[in-house]
Amino acid sequence: MIIKNYFENPKKLHVGTMEKRAYYIPYPPRDVNKSNDRTKSQRFHLLNGEWDFLYFKSIYNITDEFYLPGYDRAGFDKIPVPSVWQNHGYDRHQYTNIKYPFPYDPPYVPVDNPCGAYVREFNVDSSWMGMNKYINFEGVDSCFYLWINGNFIGYSQVSHSTSEFDITNHVHEGTNTIAVLVLKWCDGSYFEDQDKFRTSGIFRDVYIILRPENHIRDFFVKTSLTENYKSAEIRVDMDFTGSVPGIEYKLEDSRNGNIEAQGKAQGNSLSIKIDDPKLWSAEIPHLYNLVLESEFETISVPIGIREIKVEKGIVYLNGQKIKFKGVNRHDSDSVKGPAVAIEDMLRDLMLMKQHNINAIRTSHYPNSPLFTELCDKYGFYIIAEADIEAHGTTAVFGGGQDGKAFPMLAHDPEFEEAITDRVKSCVIRDKNHPCIVIWSLGNESGYGKNFESALKWLKGYDNSRLTHYESALYPPEGYDADFSGLDLYSRMYASCEDIIEYFQENVTKPLILCEYSHAMGNGPGDLEEYHEQIEKYDGLCGGFVWEWCDHAVYMGRTEDGRKKYFYGGDFGEFPHDGNFCMDGLVYPDRRIHTGLLEYKNVLRPLRLVDENSKDGQFAFRNMLDFINAKDCLYISYEVTKNGEVISEGIIDDPNLLDIQPHEKKVISLSLPDVEEGDCYIKFDYIQKTDTPFVNSGYQLGFDQVKVDGDKVGLQEDKITNILGESNSGGGELSLVESDRNVVIIGKNFRYTFNKMTGVFDKMVYDNNVILEKPMNYNIWRAPTDNDRNVRHKWEEAGYDRTLSRSYNTQVFKESGNIRIITELSLLAVHIQRILSISTEWNIAENGLISVNMQVERNMEMPFLPRFGLRLFLPEYISNVDYFGYGPYESYADKRRSSYMGHFKSKVGSMHEDYLKPQENGSHWGCHYVKLVSNCGLGLLITGDETFSFNASYYTQEELTSKPHNFELEKCGNTVLCIDYAQSGVGSNSCGPELMEKYRFNAQRFHYTMFIKPFTEGT
DSSP: OOSOOOTTOTTOSOBSBOOOOOOOOEESTTOOOTTOOGGGOTTEEEOOEEEEEEEESSGGGOOSOTTSTTOOOTTOEEEEESOOGGGGTSSOOOEESSSOSSOOOTTOOOSSOOEEEEEEEEEEOGGGTTSEEEEEESOEESEEEEEETTEEEEEEEOTTSOEEEEOGGGOOSEEEEEEEEEESOOGGGGGBOOSEEOOOEEOSOEEEEEEOSSEEEEEEEEEEEOTTSSEEEEEEEEEEESOOOOOEEEEEETTTOOEEEEEEOBTTEEEEEEESOOOBOSSSBOOEEEEEEOSSOEEEEEEOOOOEEEETTEEEETTEEOOEEEEEOOOOOTTTTTOOOHHHHHHHHHHHHHTTOOEEEOTTSOOOHHHHHHHHHHTOEEEEEOSOBOGGGGGSTTOOSSTTTTTTTTTOGGGHHHHHHHHHHHHHHHTTOTTEEEEEOOBSOOOSHHHHHHHHHHHHHOOSSEEEOGGGGOOOTTOOOOOTTOOOEEEESOOHHHHHHHHHSOOOSOEEEEEESOOOSSOOOOHHHHHHHHHHOTTEEEEEESOSBOOOEEEEEOTTSOEEEEOTTTTOOSSOOGGGGOOOSBOTTOOBOHHHHHHHHHTOSEEEEEEETTTTEEEEEEOOSSOOGGGTEEEEEEEEETTEEEEEEEEOOTTTTOOOTTOEEEEEOOOOOOOSBOEEEEEEEEEOSOOSSOOTTOEEEEEEEEOOOSSOBSOSOHHHHHHOOOSOOSOOOEEEEOSSEEEEEOSSEEEEEETTTTEEEEEEETTEEEEOEEEEEEOOOOOOGGGTTTHHHHHHTTGGGOEEEEEEEEEEEETTEEEEEEEEEEEETTEEEEEEEEEEEEEETTSOEEEEEEEEEOTTSOOBSEEEEEEEEETTOOEEEEEEEESSOOBTTBOTTOEEEEEEEETGGGOOOOSSOOSOOOEEEEEEEEEEOTTSEEEEEEEEEEEEEEEESSOHHHHHHOSSGGGOOOOSEEEEEEEEEEOOOOSTTSSOOOOGGGSBOOSEEEEEEEEEEEETTO
């Protein structure tokens, strides 16, 4: 090798690097950049752009000293910095969740360790001379060696943290050469086993900053508040390089530029006292600008004044109880991988604000310092997590998530320095950011002496924030672990029962759900239940949904224009974890999942908590922590009858909306008298004024409740009510019966009933085929990602391949009616009966079909995905009209983003295009659904109870079998599923099993359904 082997030496984590410091960018003297745009500083020189690049499959393939000036780089390619080389045709993508992508043999990594050589020139002009020059790398995966003009400068690791080198004595005026060798793996890779695509390269900014010989090296801003929060002290402790006399300071209000304080520091510290300070919170992110000036340099940083603490097991910010309404966020882009730009960060934060999210866990590493600055500015609570995850220890032979394997690295003294170093890298860089209210020691790495050591350092260095580490649950077997330095008790994917059990004990630490409600595919379905627990217990300070975005690699488009996204296993890699990386609230291109809409409304800022609609009394609770409702929103409401608006209004009187944080208030409304019909009142909570990410008029959430009346519900004769026609008057019926079929013939229809299966094979109405393939009883759904565990039980029980078998069919011709009674079962090859079904079918003179089903389930088998009928209609019957929960897909446990109403749509637009196909697009709680062609041929479905329906161009078999959405093929029909019931979706992909109340687990049930073909205008 042409390099020293630092990359397998836990005692050589950094060579030649500067001592860690807080992030800031210096400016020339008296130059205060209030925009906080570092590119505007004359002391900041970005080295991003195209670099020469040469990829090697093994470190041992490098024989030339490529880093020397003048080296012939004719064989080099070009690569952008920042980027990762897997996105530019080198190596291959690999996604793994837990398993290490190399043998477990710490500190050693594979001998053939891929690497990339980066080289470029940069120019130094005369203005640089006489200044110290420091080069910063904000993110390099996994480790790197640095040369300037052929001189070895140093080595560093910790992929997601900043490494800084002093290159003052190695550069000269004119053209200079920088060379970097990046290795795919190093001993630090054992601590970077995060659940993500494994990528390599210089993926964050590289820049040089110029500084006078004597300067402020580091500083720590600490704020404290009096008990009544009426005054604050800002203390700044500084560390110098050389002698820096006469530091002057100035504190400005960032909103209006007013100077709150100014003066001169005494030695290496200063203290500023402020009366009536404006405090920072996620809801009101008030910042001050702290300016530190010396003779040759100015440093300006935004700071916030706030206090985070725990009292009696409850988290308080600025004296107020708060709740974290959070998400876990990776740096991820389908084209750029982890090399996200500030525009990508802003897009994420805008979407989060628009969906009522107030907190982010930087899973599982420090984010770019630019991201943290944005969170200061726009208002988000941050759990800043150290770049530590060693989850792969649980996947070794004989391992497991227990006290034996999990703490192997956490308790091994050889890695004590490495773990503490990673915690220091996170804390020291980001210590001056008010948005960071919690330090997290890392993720899923077990617990032991090394984390105790890191925690001891952390508490000694910064006791102004809370500390968190979920993996403290896994100390070594028999080890008397010390948890005293942890302020929070953290759980991943705790069930609601686990939460209740925790608070039944005599607990002293707040509970935080660092990961919950796994948002993979169609889900999550338990957000409201978790919210109820979060609101119930003051000691439950909130949670962070896993996770923000789907991880996938964009691979272009198909011939017909569909986007192609690849996930784990699509690149031929081993090991991999399939599509487990696609578990976000947004798609890779940031299109919104319905799960994010669900979360948005669960987190709405105002909630209807009690009502007496008969008397027009409605009690609202302000769910915010610091803002009065009257200052941020108003209410728009409408009353509907059978889905049509009959009354509406606005509540914008500040006196009515004067609701303090956490308080509730009753508002009286005068509503129209309701004597009949299905009536609801819906309250929309509307943004009052423009904010950086949310414009006035934007809907922040809603509530809907049923309006009491003397007679509630759709009129009894639903067919007459919806279609405006009688059930009789079609002329006399005739029938033709054979051993296999019963053909019922009316004035304008012909139905064929299969006596062997107990359902209709064909339906013709007004000389148009309306049922093109035999209908069938249906209990299967294309497994959702959250069905990934229970699906195996379902498949073992044969739910995916059922057929119906009729034992006895009786046909009766009666006055104006034909009645068919069947006894049948639903079963599968080599499987006993799943369901026993008794049905009574009635066909009226006008073609109306009614069926009453009495069903008994085999209780030895798992709960059902669904039960209902599946109909195959002509594809051109594509217009959908329904009265139920919409406009988004809705399920028994996932319906908070939808509401009861009258909706119209197209079959094609009802498909939620999950990247891995699965059950989608159903609508819960429906009174009726009509499907109709552009020519007026249609079918109406209703029932004696509400039902769920799904209309799609894809069969459930197609959705089950195809691994990618771009591979789906339409079946040539409109497939209509009418379900008496369907199980909820839950979050069991990585969370608790589906709640009992949302499982379709009834032993006996009955349902009456009405099916009516029609032609509009006849």
